Amino acid sequence: MFTQRRTTTIFGAAGTTLALIHHQTVYNLRTEHRNAVVGLLLTILQTAIFMGAFLLIYLVIGVRQSPIRADFMMFIMSGIFLFMTHVQTVGAVSSSHSVSGQLVKHDPLNPAVLIAASALAVLYRQTISCIAILWLYHVLIAPVEMTRPVGALAMYLLAWLSGVCVGLVFLGIRPWAPRGSKILTTIYQRVNMFASGKMFVANILPNFMLPWFTWNPLFHVIDQERGYMFINYSPQKTDPAYALWFSCAALMVGLLINFSTRKYESISWSATQ
Structure with a gap:
C-alpha cells in the first residue's frame, strides 16, 4: 500500500496525466467557492456587471448604437x-504554482499539471458564463445570431x-x-482595459494610432471575432496569424524561462516573503 504505482506505457502515462489535470482542475474550481454552482453564478454575475458598467459608460458619453450595423449588446459582449x-x-x-507550495511536494503532481489545470479552470468558468449570458439574452431580449460561429469559437x-x-x-x-x-x-491586465480595443472598432481607428494597439494579440483577436460574428463587418487592420505567432513566441520564451529557473529555484527563496 506504500508503493506508488508506476505506468509502463505511453498511453498509461497520458491517462494518468489527464486524470491528474482533471482532478486538479476540479480542485481549482472548488477553491473559488465551496459550492460549485455558486462559484459559477458569481462568475456569471461578474461578467454581467462588467457588461452593465460598459453599457453605462456608452450611455453616459452618448453612444446608443453599435459602430457596426449589428446588435449593440452583441457588440459589447x-x-x-x-x-x-x-x-x-x-x-x-x-x-498557478510555486516551488514552496504544498501541492508541488506530492510526487504525482508537476508544474505542467498545475499550469494546465489553472488554465482549464478559467476556460471552463468563462465558457459556462458566456453560454449562460448568451442564452438569457436570446430568451429574454433578442435572438442571438452569428454569421460564422465556428470562426468565432476559434477566436475565443x-x-x-x-x-x-x-x-x-x-x-x-x-x-x-x-x-x-x-x-x-x-x-498588463489594466493596460488591456484600453489596448484590447473592445470599446471601439479597429477599422475606424486612425493609422497613426495603430502602433498603440497592434502589438497586443487580444486587439487582433477581438477584431477578428467581430468579423466572424457580424455579417456587416470585415476586419482590415488586424490579422489572426499575428495573435497565433505571438502566442507561440510567448510560449517558447515562457518555457525557456521556467526550465532555466527550475535549475536554480530553491524553497529558501520564499523564506523572506
Missing part, C-alpha cells in the same frame, strides 16, 4: 467575453491560448522577482 477570458487566464497561469479559444502563453512568461519571472511579477501582471 464580443469584446468583454474575450477580454475577461484572456485577462483571467493570464492571472491564473502566472500564479485563441484569446484563451494567448492568455496561457503570456501568463507562462510572468510565471517564469515570479521566482526571481515575486513582487515585480505581480506588478507586471497587474499592469
Whole structure:
C-alpha cells in the first residue's frame, strides 16, 4: 500500500496525466467557492456587471448604437467575453504554482499539471458564463445570431491560448522577482482595459494610432471575432496569424524561462516573503 504505482506505457502515462489535470482542475474550481454552482453564478454575475458598467459608460458619453450595423449588446459582449477570458487566464497561469507550495511536494503532481489545470479552470468558468449570458439574452431580449460561429469559437479559444502563453512568461519571472511579477501582471491586465480595443472598432481607428494597439494579440483577436460574428463587418487592420505567432513566441520564451529557473529555484527563496 506504500508503493506508488508506476505506468509502463505511453498511453498509461497520458491517462494518468489527464486524470491528474482533471482532478486538479476540479480542485481549482472548488477553491473559488465551496459550492460549485455558486462559484459559477458569481462568475456569471461578474461578467454581467462588467457588461452593465460598459453599457453605462456608452450611455453616459452618448453612444446608443453599435459602430457596426449589428446588435449593440452583441457588440459589447464580443469584446468583454474575450477580454475577461484572456485577462483571467493570464492571472491564473502566472500564479498557478510555486516551488514552496504544498501541492508541488506530492510526487504525482508537476508544474505542467498545475499550469494546465489553472488554465482549464478559467476556460471552463468563462465558457459556462458566456453560454449562460448568451442564452438569457436570446430568451429574454433578442435572438442571438452569428454569421460564422465556428470562426468565432476559434477566436475565443485563441484569446484563451494567448492568455496561457503570456501568463507562462510572468510565471517564469515570479521566482526571481515575486513582487515585480505581480506588478507586471497587474499592469498588463489594466493596460488591456484600453489596448484590447473592445470599446471601439479597429477599422475606424486612425493609422497613426495603430502602433498603440497592434502589438497586443487580444486587439487582433477581438477584431477578428467581430468579423466572424457580424455579417456587416470585415476586419482590415488586424490579422489572426499575428495573435497565433505571438502566442507561440510567448510560449517558447515562457518555457525557456521556467526550465532555466527550475535549475536554480530553491524553497529558501520564499523564506523572506
